[in-house]
Each structure stands twice: as C-alpha cells, then as structure tokens.
Amino acid sequence: MTPSPTTTPDAELVEATARRVVAEHPPTSTPLPELMGAWYDAGLTWVHFPVGLGGLEASRALQPLANRVMREAGGPEPRTVNTIGYGIVAGTIRRYADREFAARRLRPLATGEEKWCQLFSEPGAGSDLAGLATRAVRDGDGWRVNGQKVWNSLAHLSRWAILLARTDPDVPKHKGLTYFVVDMQSPGITVRPLRQITGRAAFNEVFLDDVFIPDSQRFGEVGEGWIVANSTLGDERTSLGDRVAARGSGVIADALALWAAHPERHDPVLRDRLVRLWVRAETQRLTGDRARVAASKGVAGAESAIIKLLNSELAQAVYEFCLELLGPEGTLIDTYSLDAPDDESGPTAIQRKYLRSRATTLEGGTSEIMRNVIGERFLKLPQELRADKGIAWKDIPR
Ligand SMILES: Cc1cc2nc3c(=O)[nH]c(=O)nc-3n(C[C@H](O)[C@H](O)[C@H](O)COP(=O)(O)OP(=O)(O)OC[C@H]3O[C@@H](n4cnc5c(N)ncnc54)[C@H](O)[C@@H]3O)c2cc1C
Known part of the structure; x- marks a missing residue:
C-alpha cells in the first residue's frame, strides 16, 4: 500500500519543522517579514523547492500540512503575503532564473518585502493574450521596451514585475514573444491606479516608455515567451493545490x-x-x-x-x-x-x-x-475558428 503523504518521513519533517518555526517565532507577536523570513529559511514557503531557495525538496502535496500549522498558530495564509509573487511568479523564477537571481529575489518575495505584479494584459490583448503589442527591441546588452499594459493587480505596490513583450512581429503571434523580469523602479515606467466600482484601486494601467531591461533579466530563449508564460499560467492554476x-x-x-x-x-x-x-x-x-x-x-x-x-x-x-x-x-x-x-x-x-x-x-x-x-x-470538442492561425503578427488586421 502506498503511504499517505501525511504519514511519510517527509511529512514528519515538514510538520516538525513548521512546529519549530512557529514556536520560535510566535505568528501573533512576530513582525510579518521576520516570521515569513524564518518560514523561508526553514524551507517551508514552497516545500517542493530546492533547499536554500525556500524549500525542502519534499512533495508538493505536503504544502497544505505546513500551511495548516501556520494557520493554527494564528499566522497568515502564506500566499496572502505576496499574492502574485507567491503563487504565480515563484515557480517561474525557480524554473528559468539562474541560482544567483533566484537566491536574491525569492527571499524578499516570500517575506512580502518585494511585491510582484504581472504585466501581461493590454488594452487590445486580454483573452487573446498572444496578440499583445508591447515591443521589446535589442539595445546593446539589453532591450528597450515600449507599450502599455492594463489591469495589473498591485502594480502600484510592486517592486518587480513579470512582463511579456513582442520581440518579433514577423512571425505568427505565439512565436514572437519573449518573457522578461522588470524592476518597477526603472526609468520610463508610469503606473496609474484604476478605480474600481468598490471605490478602491487594486489594479492599474502601466506605461513603458523606452524602459531598459538587461538581457540577464530575460527568462527562456528569445521568441519562447509563450512557453514561459504558459508555465506561469499553469502555476496560477496548480497553486490551487496549496489550499484545503x-x-x-x-x-x-x-x-x-x-x-x-x-x-x-x-x-x-x-x-x-x-x-x-x-x-x-x-x-x-x-x-x-x-x-x-x-x-x-x-x-x-x-x-x-x-x-x-x-x-x-x-x-x-x-x-x-x-x-x-x-x-x-x-x-x-x-x-x-x-x-x-x-x-x-x-x-x-x-x-x-x-x-x-x-x-x-x-x-x-x-x-x-x-x-x-x-x-x-x-472534452475534445472541435476547436473554435482561429482566423489568424499561421499569419505573421504584423499582418493580422486590428
Ligand atoms: C480584478 C482583475 C485583476 C486582473 N489582474 C491582472 C494582472 O495582474 N495582470 C494582467 O496581466 N491582467 C490582469 N487582469 C486582466 C484579465 O486577465 C483580463 O481582464 C481577462 O483575460 C479578459 O481580457 P479583457 O479584459 O481584455 O477582455 P476581452 O478579452 O476583450 O473579452 C471581452 C469579452 O469577450 C469574450 N471573449 C473574448 N474572446 C472570446 C472567445 N474566443 N470566445 C468567447 N468569448 C470571448 C470574453 O469572455 C469577454 O466576455 C485582471 C482582470 C481583473 C478583472
């Protein structure tokens, strides 16, 4: 019989580690960055991540166990500390960043000291994300980016962003995209909060005017941004697994x-x-x-x-x-x-x-x-008609 994940040695390690962290840093009286920093250092932020990057190389199925210990001790649901960073961005950093970048960025992401946002949607590209128009053009050892993004949750509070931009307009829309990480304090970025019907402004429009992004902040190959973006969107869905x-x-x-x-x-x-x-x-x-x-x-x-x-x-x-x-x-x-x-x-x-x-x-x-x-x-139903299939992005009527 296969042992249940909650009775394996890994489960015992995760639970014991989580209990130790909340005993040493009582969640109700420890400042949040300190608590989440200790949680990260103990490998409990993403238990399936490598040791030293917020994980224990354990099964992902054990994350709810760790989170439950935190919750029962009066602490936060970890994802709420950095909603987009935690569930959507971290997995892409682990997969595509080099170890040095991951080590520098994941801890402040986990503690909530560096918030992250997602610069994907545009006024003309939401459901049809692959049709986006923000352009990134080679400039020395980096890229110059121009365009407009919209509906970007928490961009007004974020230090970092993930960005999808068009690097080749001469190929079909999915093939000419490249994926970057952007410092939101870079010159040329303007963030304008959008007021919602609730009266609040949780999302924004973001303008990029000649923003320079070093090539070292590119994730994946040039032109393979759609593949990287799909891994991000996949994480958005699988991060469901950390909640019961x-x-x-x-x-x-x-x-x-x-x-x-x-x-x-x-x-x-x-x-x-x-x-x-x-x-x-x-x-x-x-x-x-x-x-x-x-x-x-x-x-x-x-x-x-x-x-x-x-x-x-x-x-x-x-x-x-x-x-x-x-x-x-x-x-x-x-x-x-x-x-x-x-x-x-x-x-x-x-x-x-x-x-x-x-x-x-x-x-x-x-x-x-x-x-x-x-x-x-x-359900394998027939696909909807896609009139722009195989056509270079620049030739698609818009
Ligand atoms: C609260 C909130 C937070 C958001 N946060 C972010 C964020 O952080 N970062 C980010 O990049 N984006 C974000 N978005 C944007 C979100 O991803 C888009 O709003 C969404 O993908 C829809 O795109 P759109 O608004 O351009 O609508 P459109 O794509 O223009 O759609 C308009 C209508 O047409 C329908 N439609 C479109 N295509 C089809 C089709 N093929 N078949 C049938 N119907 C279709 C849609 O269902 C919709 O009803 C956020 C949106 C909201 C509301």
Missing part, C-alpha cells in the same frame, strides 16, 4: 452568517435559495479537493479550469443572494475612497464583496475562455 477549504468556508460562510444575523428577513423562498447555494458550494469544495490532489501531483487537470469557472459564478450568486437578504440596506456603502484599506471588513463588507465579485468571472481568464478550455482541451 473547510466545509462551509469561503463565500458561502458569508451567506450563512448573514442569514443568522437577520432572522427578521427569513422566508421559505430565501431559505430554499440558501440551501441550494450551500449544496453548490459543497459540491464545488469536493471538486476543489480533487483538483488539489491532481495539482499536488503536478497535473493541472480539467478540475482546476472547472473550479475557476464554478467558483467565480458561485461567488456572484452568493453575493446576489446576500444583497437580496439585506433588502434596501444592500445598496449602502460606508466609504468610497481610494485611500480605504484593501480589506473586506467593516459594516458594509458584504456590499463591497458583492461589487468585487463582478470581477471574478473576468480575472485569470473569463468564463467564456474557461468554457473554451474545458471544451477543447478536456
């Missing part, structure tokens, strides 16, 4: 708490809707657990695309229910300011979450694109 949701947690917990707080609004129709939402949430949680197991084995299977699609639509349905339950009060919001802290607490948190949930079916790939991915890659 408890029954009744997540968005449905908000609906249950609101229901309990408003007995005066109970009626059989709303109760029926709540139960249906709960069943939907539980079914999706179990699918999520299957995705977690697949992801921990390094397979980003159909479940992760299905989960992205279903969870985003569930979030919208849950907060629509919450707003109806609140009645006229649901239209109120306490603050509408760019300075408001980026959390979802306070007296009108539900209203804010309702507004925020509109983005869930767009970010990380829209619902339509998720359905295409599921249909084409997993």
Whole structure:
C-alpha cells in the first residue's frame, strides 16, 4: 500500500519543522517579514523547492500540512503575503532564473518585502493574450521596451514585475514573444491606479516608455515567451493545490452568517435559495479537493479550469443572494475612497464583496475562455475558428 503523504518521513519533517518555526517565532507577536523570513529559511514557503531557495525538496502535496500549522498558530495564509509573487511568479523564477537571481529575489518575495505584479494584459490583448503589442527591441546588452499594459493587480505596490513583450512581429503571434523580469523602479515606467466600482484601486494601467531591461533579466530563449508564460499560467492554476477549504468556508460562510444575523428577513423562498447555494458550494469544495490532489501531483487537470469557472459564478450568486437578504440596506456603502484599506471588513463588507465579485468571472481568464478550455482541451470538442492561425503578427488586421 502506498503511504499517505501525511504519514511519510517527509511529512514528519515538514510538520516538525513548521512546529519549530512557529514556536520560535510566535505568528501573533512576530513582525510579518521576520516570521515569513524564518518560514523561508526553514524551507517551508514552497516545500517542493530546492533547499536554500525556500524549500525542502519534499512533495508538493505536503504544502497544505505546513500551511495548516501556520494557520493554527494564528499566522497568515502564506500566499496572502505576496499574492502574485507567491503563487504565480515563484515557480517561474525557480524554473528559468539562474541560482544567483533566484537566491536574491525569492527571499524578499516570500517575506512580502518585494511585491510582484504581472504585466501581461493590454488594452487590445486580454483573452487573446498572444496578440499583445508591447515591443521589446535589442539595445546593446539589453532591450528597450515600449507599450502599455492594463489591469495589473498591485502594480502600484510592486517592486518587480513579470512582463511579456513582442520581440518579433514577423512571425505568427505565439512565436514572437519573449518573457522578461522588470524592476518597477526603472526609468520610463508610469503606473496609474484604476478605480474600481468598490471605490478602491487594486489594479492599474502601466506605461513603458523606452524602459531598459538587461538581457540577464530575460527568462527562456528569445521568441519562447509563450512557453514561459504558459508555465506561469499553469502555476496560477496548480497553486490551487496549496489550499484545503473547510466545509462551509469561503463565500458561502458569508451567506450563512448573514442569514443568522437577520432572522427578521427569513422566508421559505430565501431559505430554499440558501440551501441550494450551500449544496453548490459543497459540491464545488469536493471538486476543489480533487483538483488539489491532481495539482499536488503536478497535473493541472480539467478540475482546476472547472473550479475557476464554478467558483467565480458561485461567488456572484452568493453575493446576489446576500444583497437580496439585506433588502434596501444592500445598496449602502460606508466609504468610497481610494485611500480605504484593501480589506473586506467593516459594516458594509458584504456590499463591497458583492461589487468585487463582478470581477471574478473576468480575472485569470473569463468564463467564456474557461468554457473554451474545458471544451477543447478536456472534452475534445472541435476547436473554435482561429482566423489568424499561421499569419505573421504584423499582418493580422486590428
Ligand atoms: C480584478 C482583475 C485583476 C486582473 N489582474 C491582472 C494582472 O495582474 N495582470 C494582467 O496581466 N491582467 C490582469 N487582469 C486582466 C484579465 O486577465 C483580463 O481582464 C481577462 O483575460 C479578459 O481580457 P479583457 O479584459 O481584455 O477582455 P476581452 O478579452 O476583450 O473579452 C471581452 C469579452 O469577450 C469574450 N471573449 C473574448 N474572446 C472570446 C472567445 N474566443 N470566445 C468567447 N468569448 C470571448 C470574453 O469572455 C469577454 O466576455 C485582471 C482582470 C481583473 C478583472
């Protein structure tokens, strides 16, 4: 019989190491960078990474075990310390950077001292990411970059970015892209926050005017940016594997708490809707657990695309229910300011979450694109018509 990952010697090592770190650095009283630095030095940030780079060379399936020890000791879910850096960028650094770059950048990424953002989408390239127009042209031992990016979460707080740019417009769109890492303090970068319907500005437009990037900050070969970008996007999905949701947690917990707080609004129709939402949430949680197991084995299977699609639509349905339950009060919001802290607490948190949930079916790939991915890659349905296939990017009408 194959031993369960939680009973192997590696599991004992991960658990014992995590317990030691939280005993020596109590999460509730240790400054966050110090706590996460100790977590990194002990190899617990990404347990499957090499020793010395935040890992223990253990199975990725053991990450939830380490994270649980941190959570139970009152510490943060590690990914929240540097959302994009932790789940999306770190894996690409490990795979494509040299050891020196990885050693210099991964620790401050893990402690949250250097935030990261993703400069992929453009005004004319979101779902059709490979059609992007930002140009990188050779200049001595580096590259000059010009273009505009948009919807870049946390760019206004970030020190580093991953960037996808076009280095060859004469070949079909997927083939002329190259992947870079950019210092957000480089001359020529302008970051402009975009205000959302929540009143906050969590994402930005980013302008690149003659920005110089040393060639040493190129990941992968020139023209192979699409391959590197796909490994980044794959990590975005497999990083699902580091989370285990408890029954009744997540968005449905908000609906249950609101229901309990408003007995005066109970009626059989709303109760029926709540139960249906709960069943939907539980079914999706179990699918999520299957995705977690697949992801921990390094397979980003159909479940992760299905989960992205279903969870985003569930979030919208849950907060629509919450707003109806609140009645006229649901239209109120306490603050509408760019300075408001980026959390979802306070007296009108539900209203804010309702507004925020509109983005869930767009970010990380829209619902339509998720359905295409599921249909084409997993159900093997006929591919949608692609009129620009095989045509040089510069000749595609736009
Ligand atoms: C909150 C939030 C955070 C984000 N953070 C980042 C970030 O940090 N970095 C980054 O680079 N980007 C980020 N994005 C951008 C995100 O990846 C894009 O918004 C998304 O890929 C959709 O692209 P688009 O907005 O250009 O819409 P479009 O691609 O223009 O799509 C418009 C509509 O057409 C539909 N559509 C497009 N193509 C097809 C098709 N082939 N078949 C069927 N329907 C189609 C779409 O589903 C959508 O409904 C973020 C977006 C949001 C909302």
